[in-house]
Amino acid sequence: xxxxxxxxxxxxxxxxxxxxxxxxxxxxxxxxxxxxxxxxxxxxxxxxxxxxxxxxxxxxxxxxxxxxxxxxxxxxxxxxxxxxxxxxxxxxxxxxxxxxxxxxxxxxxxxxxxxxxxxxxxxxxxxxxxxxxxxxxxxxxxxxxxxxxxxxxxxxxxxxxxxxxxxxxxxxxxxxxxxxxxxxxxxxxxxxxxxxxxxxxxxxxxxxxxxxxxxxxxxxxxxxxxxxxxxxxxxxxxxxxxxxxxxxxxxxxxxxxxxxxxxxxxxxxxxxxxxxxxxxxxxxxxxxxxxxxxxxxxxxxxxxxxxxxxxxxxxxxxxxxxxxxxxxxxxxxxxxxxxxxxxxxxxxxxxxxxxxxxxxxxxxxxxxxxxxxxxxxxxxxxxxxxxxxxxxxxxxxxxxxxxxxxxxxxxxxxxxxxxxxxxxxxxxxxxxxxxxxxxxxxxxxxxxxxxxxxxxxxxxxxxxxxxxxx
Ligand code: FAD
Ligand code: NAD
Numbered sequence: 001x002x003x004x005x006x007x008x009x010x011x012x013x014x015x016x017x018x019x020x021x022x023x024x025x026x027x028x029x030x031x032x033x034x035x036x037x038x039x040x041x042x043x044x045x046x047x048x049x050x051x052x053x054x055x056x057x058x059x060x061x062x063x064x065x066x067x068x069x070x071x072x073x074x075x076x077x078x079x080x081x082x083x084x085x086x087x088x089x090x091x092x093x094x095x096x097x098x099x100x101x102x103x104x105x106x107x108x109x110x111x112x113x114x115x116x117x118x119x120x121x122x123x124x125x126x127x128x129x130x131x132x133x134x135x136x137x138x139x140x141x142x143x144x145x146x147x148x149x150x151x152x153x154x155x156x157x158x159x160x161x162x163x164x165x166x167x168x169x170x171x172x173x174x175x176x177x178x179x180x181x182x183x184x185x186x187x188x189x190x191x192x193x194x195x196x197x198x199x200x201x202x203x204x205x206x207x208x209x210x211x212x213x214x215x216x217x218x219x220x221x222x223x224x225x226x227x228x229x230x231x232x233x234x235x236x237x238x239x240x241x242x243x244x245x246x247x248x249x250x251x252x253x254x255x256x257x258x259x260x261x262x263x264x265x266x267x268x269x270x271x272x273x274x275x276x277x278x279x280x281x282x283x284x285x286x287x288x289x290x291x292x293x294x295x296x297x298x299x300x301x302x303x304x305x306x307x308x309x310x311x312x313x314x315x316x317x318x319x320x321x322x323x324x325x326x327x328x329x330x331x332x333x334x335x336x337x338x339x340x341x342x343x344x345x346x347x348x349x350x351x352x353x354x355x356x357x358x359x360x361x362x363x364x365x366x367x368x369x370x371x372x373x374x375x376x377x378x379x380x381x382x383x384x385x386x387x388x389x390x391x392x393x394x395x396x397x398x399x400x401x402x403x404x405x406x407x408x409x410x411x412x413x414x415x416x417x418x419x420x421x422x423x424x425x426x427x428x429x430x431x432x433x434x435x436x437x438x439x440x441x442x443x444x445x446x447x448x449x450x451x452x453x454x455x456x457x458x459x460x461x462x463x464x465x466x467x468x469x470x
Contacts, residue, residue, distance in 0.1 A: 215229070389454075
């Protein structure tokens, strides 16, 4: 077997692994990146990017359908038609450009990218299967390293009684439909279920969302989820909360469910999207040989992303929640810097989360309840988009911006927003928290008019008891 050596060996070329490699390259660390599929990982190939592309297609299609004879804007269009194959080709082209861009960046930083599936031999040795194609004789390469960085990501959770197949699909298949089903049942009213469920509905599919908890988006506070609930209702998406899935019906044309009363019923569906969470990909590549400390399926790491074994590091979804691309990237960048000798710790003041529903939700830092639970005495200020001129010109008066700050010194500990286009406020929210801004800092900053951002300033003013436009 041929052998290569490197200072750093990274398994997995998702946002965690490829960013670690880019930073390592910048810092002059000899680095090998092993990726079994395509650079960019879940995020670029079957996650963040393709889902947002599909959501954009659905939004445009839906918007055009709204321009009928009674359009308030005076625009009238003939009923639009959809060529889903072309939509998917457009989405695939974006994915190709971005993953090609990542490959070019890695090349520029002189990273050795090995395409193949890695199998861990020990903390400093990994075997790579270079020819994983069926029927081909395995062609193995051994890589020895000083530092091993694990960035193998996550995979969708399967319901044991309803395994993935032709009719029961995960987000991966839902992002590349050959044709759209007439009726889609979505199991799980979280990120994926609602982002993709809403997109499918806007593309004309009848959608039912089945959620085990008593409401959708249980990860966000109820106030933030409410405008999304309202919009789902307006879109005629049927939400079945407090409902357990039992399995497919015998003829495979429905999902059997059980409500909180115990009564069983069927929900008709041509296809079922199961989106009940993702689990760290920690099995099937010899990780157990390292006997690392684990948190269930997630690799346990400290605030430097060190595992329990010396010079073995882990980042991203493999280390558990929150499973977000920007967290993986930030961890990857940090690990490369630590290996280069920098002093770094992963202690972000906030990891913002954005749900690309209609309307969008952003959360950065602590909610009022979380702040209180953390023993903080806080005040809040909320400003509705109904009083924001820009929101009106965008026909999106639903939603609000909310700020949470300490009562004693007005230090901002949390920002939340729900509304159209609020995902772009995530940058302002995170910066203000990370830079230790107080309510007065935001209230005293001139915010351009007319923008949604004015609601940010007004929320801070309102928390100080002096909002101007409400
Ligand atoms: P991954 O991106 O999962 O990358 C891991 C890589 O490792 C993969 O390419 C895999 O092929 C490779 N690999 C695994 N095992 C081996 C092995 N043994 N040998 C070689 N290679 C291996 N996050 C957001 O922040 N914003 C979003 O809008 C968002 N939308 C999403 C939408 C969907 C539908 C999904 C599924 C996820 C979404 N996420 C989003 C989550 C985001 O994709 C992940 O948090 C992110 O990709 C994690 O990065 P990672 O580097 O840890 O792992
Ligand atoms: P999720 O955790 O967001 O939502 C899963 C939902 O399924 C929850 O509401 C849960 O209560 C429900 N559920 C669990 N078991 C169930 C069952 N048996 N029957 C009915 N409902 C059930 O998970 P997801 O939507 O699969 O997404 C996985 C992860 O991917 C997310 O946690 C997030 O980290 C990442 N992601 C992020 C984004 C984003 O940042 N915009 C988008 C998509 C995915």
